[in-house]
Every structure is written in C-alpha cells, then in structure tokens.
Amino acid sequence: MSVSTAVEVEVTPPAVMFSHFGINCDDADKLEDFYTRVLGFCVSDHGMTRQETIRIVFMTRRPREHHQFVLASGRSSENPPTVGETGFKAPDLAALRHAKALVEAEAEVSDVVAIDHGISWTLYFRDPESNRCAISVETGHYVPQPAAWPLDLSASDANIRQTTEARCKATSGYMSRADWRAEKEAQFRAENRLTDEGPETGNADPDFERPNDPDRILLNPTENSAPPPQIAQSHCGFKVADMDMMVEFYDSVLGYAVTGRGIMPAISNEPAREYAYLSRDPDEHHQVILVSGRDMDAPTSVNQLSLRILSLDELRRMERELEAHPAIGKLRNTCHGNSFSIYFPDPEGNVVELAVESVWYVPAPHGAPLDLSWSDQELIDWAENHCRNTDGFMMRADWKSRAREELIANGHLEAEGLVSDVA
Structure with missing residues (x-):
C-alpha cells in the first residue's frame, strides 16, 4: 500500500x-494512585526526565509490555x-458492573455513564484530571459507528443482550x-495493513x-480494597x-484504515462530536480514535x-520519509536500551x-542518542554493551517471565484473550 498524503x-x-x-x-502522583489503586496497573518504572523537570511513570498489567500506559507531569491544570x-x-457484563462500582466509589471520578454502541457495551468515566476512559464488552454484533443507545447495567444479562x-438488527449495515x-x-x-509479530532485535542468547x-521486585502494585477490574488495554x-x-x-503515513466515521451524539457531559475510528487489526474495530473539538491554542x-515497528531497516526508511514530509516537525532518535x-x-x-x-531491559526512563547511519551489527554491539553497563540490566525475556509471575501472584494480570497479540 503506497498512497499520497494531502500534502502530496x-x-x-x-x-x-x-x-x-x-x-x-498536572499531578502525576494523583493519577498514579488512581490508575494503580482503582484500575489495577502496576508501576514498572518511574523517574525524572527533561533535565529533572518532568516526572514520568510507566505502568503495565501485561507482561508483554514493560509499559502500556505512561503518565508524564507538566500539563497545566488551566489547559x-x-x-x-x-x-x-472487559470480558463480560459482570466485569463491567464491577468496574462501574469501583469508579463510582471514587470521589474525584466524574461523568460515569453506560452506553450501548451496538458493537460494545461501554462504561465511560473521567479520571481525577477529567481524562476520559472507556471500558467495553464486545457484543458479537456490528453496526456502523458511531452509534449510541442508553444502557441500563441494572438489567439482567439476558435482557441487555x-x-x-x-x-442492531434494526440498524442499516448490521452484520x-x-x-x-x-x-x-x-x-x-x-x-x-496486517502486521505479524516479529523477533526482538539483538542477541537473544548471549554468551x-x-x-x-531472584529477590528483585520488578513491579509495584498498590494495595486495593477490592480486586482490580478484569480489563485489558485496547485503544x-x-x-x-x-x-x-x-x-x-x-491512513497514508501510518497505515491506519478508517473503520467508522460520523457524529457521536452527546453522551452525558460530553457534547456531540465527530469521531473517526482507525484500525490495522481486524480483531479491533478501533485502535485509535480521532475526536473533533480540539482547541489548538x-x-x-x-x-x-x-x-512497534519490526526492524532497524524499516526504522531507517521511516526516518528518511518522515524527514522529507513537510507536515512533520523535527525527529528525535533515541536508544532506550529496551528499544x-x-x-x-x-x-x-x-x-x-516508532x-x-x-x-534487553534497563530501568526507565533511560535514553541515549541513536545514530541510524550505523549498521545493524554496529548498533546491536553498541547497545548491548551500553545496556550491560547500566544498573538494573536484564535480558528482556527474563524481565517478561518474572513480570508475569509477579502479576499473577499479586492478582494484577490483565484479563487475557481480549486483545490480540498485534494490538
């Protein structure tokens, strides 16, 4: 697939x-507390970046990912x-009701509302800084999106279904x-547009x-008053x-297909807006959603x-093409050790x-300048040596194995089987 952008x-x-x-x-500590204590994320690493001015928190519930969700301080509450x-x-309506009870018990959570989108039953709420979250259960049906009807989670599963x-069957375009x-x-x-998982870069079996x-703790769960919700991050x-x-x-630069586009009606305190749903994975109706209404000021x-991108050669190719793109600003190349x-x-x-x-694994945040003019072998040799000389170094496979054991032991492993490996 090779297509032209609007800027030719x-x-x-x-x-x-x-x-x-x-x-x-605005307050990374407050949001760290919410996403760990209420939604069950574990802090995988944290620290200061940008000349010690920004606190960054890496969180995960999935051993495949060192971080699924990142918080970075520095946003003014005025914006x-x-x-x-x-x-x-979430796997089912019972899990959705459990999540609803958890967020409704939080004094700083607002705008909790359940909606039937036809393709999913979705619980919306705003975190303590008014960022919107959505937890969805797939219905097994498809209707063109956006679509929205009221959802009464106090009704029985059979009645809701x-x-x-x-x-859905009364809606044009149903399947x-x-x-x-x-x-x-x-x-x-x-x-x-389909992408299969590829091998990680570097020598996976070093000498x-x-x-x-064995005594090192990789993940830091927060004590929960109730079991964390059964959820998996999806989009x-x-x-x-x-x-x-x-x-x-x-679409043209990153290959995301439009799977739905239109006006989403007002939902609770959220006004009607245009939505565009984008995906590269047929298991996911949307991986990225674009929502109208941004104030560019x-x-x-x-x-x-x-x-994730599959190879250093692809990264070099994208470096060349992105540098030539007039709609894209300055690129920053970084070796994080992990990537x-x-x-x-x-x-x-x-x-x-990208x-x-x-x-390899080294504690985050971590970064060193990356020169993609070097050959693959030069980069791998340099990065391996760099990582081995960094405190906290482990092989990534060992980190993932240990992280999975810890997530199972502390009850924070995300609900598995809901999100495909390529999502």
Whole structure:
C-alpha cells in the first residue's frame, strides 16, 4: 500500500503494531494512585526526565509490555485535556458492573455513564484530571459507528443482550462481528495493513551470564480494597482540530484504515462530536480514535502514541520519509536500551513513537542518542554493551517471565484473550 498524503508526499506506511499510550498530566502522583489503586496497573518504572523537570511513570498489567500506559507531569491544570479516551476491554457484563462500582466509589471520578454502541457495551468515566476512559464488552454484533443507545447495567444479562440484538438488527449495515472481522481481514490483507509479530532485535542468547536477581521486585502494585477490574488495554483516542487532515495522515503515513466515521451524539457531559475510528487489526474495530473539538491554542495532553515497528531497516526508511514530509516537525532518535526509537510530532503536535524492541531491559526512563547511519551489527554491539553497563540490566525475556509471575501472584494480570497479540 503506497498512497499520497494531502500534502502530496508519497509515503509507504510501515508495518506497525499498537504498543502503548501516554498522557501529560498536572499531578502525576494523583493519577498514579488512581490508575494503580482503582484500575489495577502496576508501576514498572518511574523517574525524572527533561533535565529533572518532568516526572514520568510507566505502568503495565501485561507482561508483554514493560509499559502500556505512561503518565508524564507538566500539563497545566488551566489547559483542558486533549485526550479523547483511553480504552479498555472487559470480558463480560459482570466485569463491567464491577468496574462501574469501583469508579463510582471514587470521589474525584466524574461523568460515569453506560452506553450501548451496538458493537460494545461501554462504561465511560473521567479520571481525577477529567481524562476520559472507556471500558467495553464486545457484543458479537456490528453496526456502523458511531452509534449510541442508553444502557441500563441494572438489567439482567439476558435482557441487555436481547435489547442490543434487536437494536442492531434494526440498524442499516448490521452484520455479525465475525462477518465484519472476516471482511476486514480480507481488506487489510489486500491493502497490506496486517502486521505479524516479529523477533526482538539483538542477541537473544548471549554468551555472558544473564543477571536475574531472584529477590528483585520488578513491579509495584498498590494495595486495593477490592480486586482490580478484569480489563485489558485496547485503544486510545485524542481530540483533533482538522479531522480530514488527521485522518489522511494516520491512513497514508501510518497505515491506519478508517473503520467508522460520523457524529457521536452527546453522551452525558460530553457534547456531540465527530469521531473517526482507525484500525490495522481486524480483531479491533478501533485502535485509535480521532475526536473533533480540539482547541489548538491549548497544548496537546497526548504524551505519546507508541507503535512497534519490526526492524532497524524499516526504522531507517521511516526516518528518511518522515524527514522529507513537510507536515512533520523535527525527529528525535533515541536508544532506550529496551528499544531503538524515533519520535516525531504528527501534524497537530501529538508525539508519535516508532520503536524497534530490543532483547534487553534497563530501568526507565533511560535514553541515549541513536545514530541510524550505523549498521545493524554496529548498533546491536553498541547497545548491548551500553545496556550491560547500566544498573538494573536484564535480558528482556527474563524481565517478561518474572513480570508475569509477579502479576499473577499479586492478582494484577490483565484479563487475557481480549486483545490480540498485534494490538
């Protein structure tokens, strides 16, 4: 798939997979407490960055990901958040009701409302800094999005299912979710949007002794008064000013297909807005949501949208093509030890990361300049030596194995089987 952007620059989108999402916040301590204590995330690392001015917190419930969600301090409370939503999946209506009880018990959580979207039953709420969150249960149906009806979670499962099925079947464009998935898989394959998981970069079987202190604690859970909700992070969304331009950019440059677009009616305190749903994975109706209504006078509160990319060669190619793109600002190349990364602003200043994952782990935040003019072997040799000489170094496979054990032991492992491996 090679398409032209609105600014007449031809880009071949890379093979990417959704990795994680980060937001800028006013009080990182407050939001860390909320997302760990209420939603069950564990802090995998934290520290100061940008000349010790920004506190950054990395959190996960998925051993595949060192961080699924990132908080970065520094956003003024005077600026409204530009985050559209951070999205999660739950396995069933019972889990959705449990999540509803948890968030309703929080004094600083607002705008709690349940909506039937036809494709999902969704609980919306705003965190203590008014960033919108969504927890959804898939229904097995598909209707064109956006669609929204009231959802009464006090009703029985059978009643809810019957009501949703009747609504969906009476809606133009209805099909089963399985049929929609098959249709999208064929489309995405034909358009070269599908991405398979690739190997991490580096020597996964080194000849040195692998550090793995059995007494070291990798993840830091917060004591919960109730079991954390059964959820899995699934998507992110942010507000945009120029919907057409941003849809074109995410399609033509990053390969995200539009799976739905239209006006979402007002929901509780959220006014009616235009929504565009984007995905590269037929298992996910949307991985990224663009929402109209951004005030460009306010800085973005999106800290980063991070996408995994499969190889250093692809990263170099994207470096060349992004540098030539007139709608994209200055690139920043960084080796985090855990990854080789390029950061760049999208046309409205939201930071996007393209990251090649490595076989190593070092505590975050961590960064060193990355020179992609070096050969693969030169970069791997340099990065391995750099990581081995960094306090806290482990092989990534050992970190993931240990993280999984800890998440199971402390009851914070996310609900598995809800999000595909490439999501």
